[in-house]
Amino acid sequence: MPIRSPRGRAAAYRAVWQWPLRSPARLAVTAVAVLAVVLGVSTALGAVNPPDPAAPGGVTATGTTSTTGGTRATRAPSSPVPTALPPVSELAPTTLPVSSAPAAALQAAASWSAAWIRPPDGTPADRWIEGLRPFTTEEYLGVLATVDPGAVPATVVTGPARAVRVATSSVDVEVPTDALTLLVLVVRTENGDWRVSGYDRAA
Incomplete structure (x- = not known):
């Protein structure tokens, strides 16, 4: 009931x-x-x-952290960061005294300029290029192949080559002519030779 x-x-x-x-x-x-x-x-x-069991740190699906042997796993201490920096070797200067210009670089600029001046009328362009070849890098010869030698304004070199900037593997050289002063860039190639890789009108 x-x-x-x-x-x-x-x-x-x-x-x-x-x-x-x-x-x-x-x-x-x-x-x-x-x-x-x-x-x-x-x-x-x-x-x-x-x-x-695959959860990192022994974390279970319920969000609790498992322990082994009654102790909680701890991260190993990281190695101390060194406070002393390693020694740094001295860097070579980007520019050197003008007086240190290699004689071979000045000679290459002078020889190239003498071959660059306007050749006699009727001279084939390929002959003009062949005269420049011993003093010019292979890469720059491709640029000079597009130049009309009959349009070169200078006809004679009027003074010695003079270095205006010197670096470890390049030299800027001024060469005066009867029409303008050339600024010739001479570089050291892999085999140690000095060759012209560019030119411009000096300021």
Whole structure:
């Protein structure tokens, strides 16, 4: 028969929680039952969310961090950063004294300028190029092949070659002519020779 009054329900609840207290045996049985229920719930939760062994740092799917042997894994200390910088070798200067210009570079500029001046009328362009070849880089010969030697304004070199800027592997040389002063760029090639790789009108 169902309990319909509040007093009856209270009496029924009181009888239930007083039942384990009426004897030591009932209390032991109740404790075992409660422990079994708790263990069952814990086992069920572990089956639903198993730990991920591949997660870094032992992090499980529930967001907790696992430990080994009761200690938390720690990151190894990084190596100390050295405070002393390694020695740096001295850099070679980009420009050198003009007096240090190699004689071979000045001679190459002078010889090239003498071959560059306007040849006699009717001289084939390929012959003019061949006269420049011994003193010119192969790359720059391709540029000079497009020049009309009959349009060269100068007809004679009027003074010695003079270095105006000297670097480790290049020299700027001025060479005066009867029409303009040439600014000739002479470079050192891989085999150590000095060849002209460009020219312009000096300022």
